[in-house]
Amino acid sequence: MLTEFGKILIFLILGAVFVAGGLVTSWILRPKRPYPEKLSSYECGEEPVGNAWVRFNVRFYVIALVFLIFDVEVVFLFPWALVYRELGLFAFLEMAVFLIILLVGLAYVWVKGDLDWDKPKPEIPMLKRSVNLVQPKEVQEPTPV
Amino acid sequence: MVEQLIANLRGFIPEVSLAVTFCVALVAGLIVKKHQQEFISVLALVGTLIAGVFVLIYADQSQTLFSGMIVADPFATYFKVVITLCSIIIILFSQYSSEVQQTVKRMGEYYALLVAMTLGMFLMVGATNLLMMVLAIELTSLTSYILSGYTKEATDSSEASLKYIIYGALSTGLMLYGISILFGLTGATDMFGVNQALAAGPVNAIALLIASILIIAGFGYKISAVPFHFWTPDVYEGAPVTITAFLSVASKAAGFAVMIRFFKVCFIDSNVVGLPAGMWASLQGFEWNNLVAILAVLTMTLGNLVAVWQDNMKRLLAYSSIAHAGYMLMGVVVLSDKGVAAVLIYFAVYLFMNLGAFYCVMLVANKLGSEHIDSYKGLGHRAPLLSTAMVVFFISLAGLPPTAGFIGKLYLFAALLDAQWVWLAVIGALNSVVSLYYYVRVVRNMFLRDPEGSAEPVALPVAQVVILLALVIPTLVLGLYFGPLVDFANASVVMFGLP
Numbered sequence: 001m002l003t004e005f006g007k008i009l010i011f012l013i014l015g016a017v018f019v020a021g022g023l024v025t026s027w028i029l030r031p032k033r034p035y036p037e038k039l040s041s042y043e044c045g046e047e048p049v050g051n052a053w054v055r056f057n058v059r060f061y062v063i064a065l066v067f068l069i070f071d072v073e074v075v076f077l078f079p080w081a082l083v084y085r086e087l088g089l090f091a092f093l094e095m096a097v098f099l100i101i102l103l104v105g106l107a108y109v110w111v112k113g114d115l116d117w118d119k120p121k122p123e124i125p126m127l128k129r130s131v132n133l134v135q136p137k138e139v140q141e142p143t144p145v
Numbered sequence: 146m147v148e149q150l151i152a153n154l155r156g157f158i159p160e161v162s163l164a165v166t167f168c169v170a171l172v173a174g175l176i177v178k179k180h181q182q183e184f185i186s187v188l189a190l191v192g193t194l195i196a197g198v199f200v201l202i203y204a205d206q207s208q209t210l211f212s213g214m215i216v217a218d219p220f221a222t223y224f225k226v227v228i229t230l231c232s233i234i235i236i237l238f239s240q241y242s243s244e245v246q247q248t249v250k251r252m253g254e255y256y257a258l259l260v261a262m263t264l265g266m267f268l269m270v271g272a273t274n275l276l277m278m279v280l281a282i283e284l285t286s287l288t289s290y291i292l293s294g295y296t297k298e299a300t301d302s303s304e305a306s307l308k309y310i311i312y313g314a315l316s317t318g319l320m321l322y323g324i325s326i327l328f329g330l331t332g333a334t335d336m337f338g339v340n341q342a343l344a345a346g347p348v349n350a351i352a353l354l355i356a357s358i359l360i361i362a363g364f365g366y367k368i369s370a371v372p373f374h375f376w377t378p379d380v381y382e383g384a385p386v387t388i389t390a391f392l393s394v395a396s397k398a399a400g401f402a403v404m405i406r407f408f409k410v411c412f413i414d415s416n417v418v419g420l421p422a423g424m425w426a427s428l429q430g431f432e433w434n435n436l437v438a439i440l441a442v443l444t445m446t447l448g449n450l451v452a453v454w455q456d457n458m459k460r461l462l463a464y465s466s467i468a469h470a471g472y473m474l475m476g477v478v479v480l481s482d483k484g485v486a487a488v489l490i491y492f493a494v495y496l497f498m499n500l501g502a503f504y505c506v507m508l509v510a511n512k513l514g515s516e517h518i519d520s521y522k523g524l525g526h527r528a529p530l531l532s533t534a535m536v537v538f539f540i541s542l543a544g545l546p547p548t549a550g551f552i553g554k555l556y557l558f559a560a561l562l563d564a565q566w567v568w569l570a571v572i573g574a575l576n577s578v579v580s581l582y583y584y585v586r587v588v589r590n591m592f593l594r595d596p597e598g599s600a601e602p603v604a605l606p607v608a609q610v611v612i613l614l615a616l617v618i619p620t621l622v623l624g625l626y627f628g629p630l631v632d633f634a635n636a637s638v639v640m641f642g643l644p
Binding site: 005087090100101104107108111112 | 147150151168171172175329
């Protein structure tokens with residue numbers, strides 16, 4: 001008799017077999033006529049520009065983070081709207097607190113200038129450290145991606 | 146349901162006030178002008194004080210909150226008091242740390258994160274659900290990663306932060322894996338549920354052992370126990386001194402609290418009766434305290450032996466704090482009421498002496514611009530008060546009377562001998578002797594060596610002297626008059642839901 005985890009194992013094995021089976025079958029059946037355009041990586045129909053392994057601007061990370069916060073907020077708002085009638089004032093206050101906390105985050109990002117894509121040159125304060133002081137190198141203009 | 150939530154919030158007021166303080170400090174950091182940044186530290190101080198007052202007001206409650214996620218009980222209250230005291234002292238330290246004060250523009254973040262870290266520790270000491278426990282540990286860890294890289298213009302600070310994240314991510318992963326195995330064995334994430342499932346029938350012993358080892362890896366990282374200690378020296382050296390001091394006391398206290406609660410709640414067998422008072426039996430014959438005993442021996446021996454070779458004061462204190470984690474783990478090995486009380490007493494003592502030692506290092510670094518042990522030569526003549534205070538802290542850390550450190554060790558060893566762990570007590574005592582060597586080495590440099598280079602006196606402002614005295618006096622007084630502390634600790638070994 002299978003345990004619950006045994007069923008998951010079978011599911012995993014079947015999944016792997018399904019993927020591998022599909023690839024192998026099409027490899028056997030398909031005609032093989034490669035040419036350079038076909039072998040290049042697919043970038044939504046555009047001609048590929050350079051390598052995919054480039055360094056992305058670190059600000060994408062901040063944008064993704066901000067997006068995630070507000071995305072999650074909406075996820076919480078939908079179920080809240082469903083039970084709002086039953087819970088009444090308490091639910092309202094609860095969500096108000098939640099939104100205020102998120103707004104603090106938005107205000108923070110705003111004031112810190114992370115919503116502007118063309119961020120002015122970062123100001124690096126020179127810190128005097130008591131030990132092992134290594135002066136920061138000249139700040140380089142970030143290369144836009 | 147709503148009424149219940151509101152009732153639960155009442156036991157949660159300390160945490161709520163910390164969360165509010167966090168938001169207020171963050172916004173204040175954005176609004177307040179550059180030259181008024183002290184205002185933020187006052188805000189953080191007031192918020193932490195309010196949280197502390199609420200902890201004391203609700204000190205006698207013992208209840209579970211939010212459907213068994215966390216509890217508020219005397220055990221948690223004791224640790225919350227220690228953590229609150231620690232963060233108040235650290236906020237005061239930060240006023241006089243030249244490292245922190247040079248980063249005026251980001252002061253709001255500094256204090257906000259400090260408060261957030263305190264909040265994470267508050268949640269850690271009360272967590273009774275394994276997932277809540279992981280979340281609380283993560284909240285504490287994430288804030289400490291950022292804070293240890295706070296002086297980001299110094300390369301070693303960024304290095305500290307990066308190393309901390311990598312080790313932290315690994316050990317959290319291991320811990321989560323352990324928890325998932327434990328969940329697979331027992332079908333519960335609630336610690337009481339785990340206990341019931343283990344009491345109901347035998348489970349696979351090897352799986353239980355592996356799960357425990359993996360979970361201990363998570364705790365071991367938090368309390369910097371060997372072999373999970375590798376981050377400690379680098380992080381302690383690279384982080385600003387204030388944050389180092391905070392990590393070495395509060396973060397460690399929270400780690401011990403969550404570890405003790407996990408073992409005690411999950412593995413206590415409440416069906417075995419007739420044991421001596423305060424003792425208890427382990428479920429399924431699982432002798433996890435042998436694991437912890439090995440950890441304790443490794444931790445204190447390695448900490449002490451490596452500290453002997455250190456020339457940087459922060460690294461020396463880092464290894465010394467690893468060694469102290471080893472001593473306190475001996476109390477966890479016993480885990481009788483006496484053992485837990487000994488750990489609690491030790492933490493109250495450790496709070497003052499370790500923060501004091503770090504404060505002295507910070508003041509010296511402010512004045513002399515160095516943390517090297519050689520720059521302490523002749524300091525006894527240049528700054529008599531500072532050096533004398535440092536001697537007191539070091540004597541206390543070494544565990545000699547008449548200081549508080551002696552009382553902490555006394556209760557630990559008494560608890561060990563009481564539970565027949567003689568060999569462990571002997572190793573602990575030998576380790577204390579080794580530790581004496583490197584503490585005395587600093588003292589020798591201060592008083593028996595002539596100053597190199599400048600020999601002019603180092604003057605301290607009055608406010609800094611007051612803080613110094615506020616740490617020296619408890620270190621001495623608790624060594625002579627420790628009755629109330631011991632009573633408080635003995636009353637605080639009570640955990641919610643345990644006999």
